[in-house]
Amino acid sequence: MQRQMPKTFFIRTYGCQMNELDTEIMVGQLTQKGLKQVFDEKQADMMLFNTCSIRDLAERKVMGKIGQISRRTKNRPIIGVTGCMAMAKKETLFRKLPHVDFVLGTNNITDLSNVLDEVIHLGQKSIRTTDQFEENLDYLVAKRGDKIKAHVSIIRGCDKFCTYCVVPYTRGQEVSRPLEDIKEEVRMLADQGYKEITLLGQNVNSYGKDQPEWKTLFHDLLYHLDAIDGIERIRFLTSHPIDITEELMHAIATLPSLCEFVHFPIQAGSSRVLKKMHRIYTKEQYFEKVELLKKIVPNVSLGTDIIVGFPTETEEEFCETLDVFKQIRYSVAFLYTYSPRKGTPAMRWKDDISDEVKNDRLHRLMDLHSSIAAEHRQKLLNTSIEVLVERQNKDGYLCGRTRCWKKVIFKGPASLIGTLQNVHLHSCNHETLVGGLHLSN
Ligand code: 5AD
Ligand code: SF4
Secondary structure, three states: OOOOOOOEEEEEEOOOHHHHHHHHHHHHHHHHOOOEEOOOHHHOOEEEEEEOOOOHHHHHHHHHHHHHHHOOOOOOOEEEEEEHHHHHHOOHHHHHOOOOOEEEOOOOHHHHHHHHHHHHHHOOOEEEOOOOOOOOOOHHHOOOOOOOEEEEEOEEOOOOOOOOOOHHHHOOOOEEOOHHHHHHHHHHHHHOOOOEEEEEOOOHHHOOOOOHHHOOOHHHHHHHHHOOOOOOEEEEEOOOHHHOOHHHHHHHHHOOOEOOEEEOOOEOOOHHHHHHOOOOOOHHHHHHHHHHHHHHOOOOEEEEEEEEOOOOOOHHHHHHHHHHHHHHOOOEEEEEEOOOOOOOHHHHOOOOOOHHHHHHHHHHHHHHHHHHHHHHHHHHOOOEEEEEEEEEOOOOEEEEEOOOOOEEEEEOOHHHOOOEEEEEEEEEEOOEEEEEEOOOO
């Protein structure tokens, strides 16, 4: 069927920050091509779904949504599927969802315009799903929604092959981005008034290892970026504990813009389960690293990801996870029940923990997390803390985050958006800290 070039598009993003950045790049590409982004899906001539495959629920949400649009008989938009599901399902998506017009993999974002042209001019379905990323993406075209904080990709792919995870299959091997390209983008963001950058990668700590001749590892990159004027805060996501080096810890302690927050995902508290997950560290080795980090960066806050109900996990082993959580007292935690993924080694093992047990473990861990997070907030009351002001809420309160990622609101003029303020914290409203401008500001 001959289709018309769309004038408007709607894009929905699922999953991680890398997907959010990829969406910003695609929005930039389509805007350059003359299309207009709309936020009401009924106004869209084209709908893009930038998808996630990490858990079954993420995939089911997309399938349901596309199925719903496909049932429209009038004004059905062009439908494109991008992201990890495009890689995990490839051409089978056309069979499962016959109204999908194109499928574009995580390593083919550069081809978006060509794929769309094929759909329009040749009137045929189109697919690009290259397994390996080639560093040919124009990041500078990204159209960002936020004016203060920006994501910057430094490495794509993952070589770790944890037994439960689809990412090494949906995003391919690790490919680092050249230092000069990253510096150029960060300088551009600083010139545009951005104050905070988050460096992104499935494992940022592997930066440079695939390109030994560059002689630039992750901590070296941080020294280069800290030297760029105008960027007040640098964060990074996400890390594999095995690759967190002492040099990185010293960079966090030394560099003024580097925030004292490290996402340090343990995944499970039992060494036996960690081995089965192929996390390549034991609980004891993990603790040693955390101790070293706390010695070098005494005021560091830690974040984690944890999966409960991994095949064969016993109640005692789950209790080890609770114990680790109590000892480390993470301030940020993303907690999941195990979801078997096609193509991963763990898929070979029976998913032997019932949903009931998985959910029970998840809720016990969530309760522990909530009480520890409340304790962290309580400790901050009656202290003053640096906040990067991000926006003004509808109720007039300014809203921002501390260096360790705590959300803070306080009264003040909109002119403070984009500035660092010292805020005196006096109370909590659910998970948000409430304060007032410190008198010495
Ligand atoms: N099931 C549940 N959680 C998973 N994660 C990755 N794969 C799975 C899976 N199959 C979690 C891990 C990872 C985070 C991004 O998602 O905790 O760190
Ligand atoms: Fe997945 Fe493990 Fe790679 Fe993280 S390190 S993306 S959990 S395979």
